[in-house]
Amino acid sequence: MKYVISGTNRPGSKTLMVAKHIQKMYAEAGETIGIIDLQEMTLHEVIGHYGDTAPEAMKQAVAKINQADGLIIVTPEYNGSFPGALKYFIDHWSYPDSFEFRPVCFVGIGWSFGALRPVEHLQGVFGYRNAFMYPERVFMMNGPKYITPEAIADENVVKLLKSQMTGFQKFSKALSAAGLAANERLAKK
Ligand SMILES: Cc1cc2nc3c(=O)[nH]c(=O)nc-3n(C[C@H](O)[C@H](O)[C@H](O)COP(=O)(O)O)c2cc1C
Numbered sequence: 001m002k003y004v005i006s007g008t009n010r011p012g013s014k015t016l017m018v019a020k021h022i023q024k025m026y027a028e029a030g031e032t033i034g035i036i037d038l039q040e041m042t043l044h045e046v047i048g049h050y051g052d053t054a055p056e057a058m059k060q061a062v063a064k065i066n067q068a069d070g071l072i073i074v075t076p077e078y079n080g081s082f083p084g085a086l087k088y089f090i091d092h093w094s095y096p097d098s099f100e101f102r103p104v105c106f107v108g109i110g111w112s113f114g115a116l117r118p119v120e121h122l123q124g125v126f127g128y129r130n131a132f133m134y135p136e137r138v139f140m141m142n143g144p145k146y147i148t149p150e151a152i153a154d155e156n157v158v159k160l161l162k163s164q165m166t167g168f169q170k171f172s173k174a175l176s177a178a179g180l181a182a183n184e185r186l187a188k189k
Pocket of ligand 1 (some may be wrong): 008010012013014015016076077078079080081109110111112113114115143144
């Protein structure tokens with residue numbers, strides 16, 4: 001299964017709305033995908049010491065990631081980068097299992113630059129950790145204006161998201177057909 005990761009735990013987050021719209025798009029295209037929501041990880045209670053035992057919800061999310069056939073990361077722009085909550089979560093993933101050869105694509109939400117910088121910062125992290133990054137990224141400029149729980153009210157952005165989805169589906173299938181699926185590699189270890 002693929003999972004869309006909503007990259008912030010801010011209550012009322014636009015990012016979570018976009019993640020839900022993306023989940024619906026995949027459903028309409030015939031594929032059921034899951035959501036991993038940072039709000040469910042009770043981060044507000046637990047951000048403490050690295051090395052402490054991770055909370056159960058975080059362990060469960062990492063287990064899903066380690067089995068995923070694709071990850072769609074939706075990130076807002078917070079101070080020119082992706083949120084610390086998302087980095088904190090990523091810092092609990094396991095290496096190489098969570099990252100290596102795992103197909104990943106990126107969607108950014110911001111004002112003037114549509115979260116270009118956060119997405120490129122994430123690409124730095126995932127490139128360093130040997131993930132397969134799908135090159136078609138979506139940058140939602142002025143995102144807060146047209147994202148509501150009901151819709152992404154910008155036709156062009158919806159078109160870009162759909163194009164990314166169909167390309168990403170082919171990308172993960174092609175990698176698997178070529179014997180490059182992360183999960184198969186892990187199974188062989
Ligand atoms: C802590 C914080 C920092 C932000 N910094 C930026 C920024 O550097 N650039 C930008 O374009 N928008 C910035 N924004 C605006 C957010 O990118 C925008 O409101 C987006 O919708 C936030 O996603 P969210 O609703 O999921 O929290 C910031 C918002 C917050 C809460």
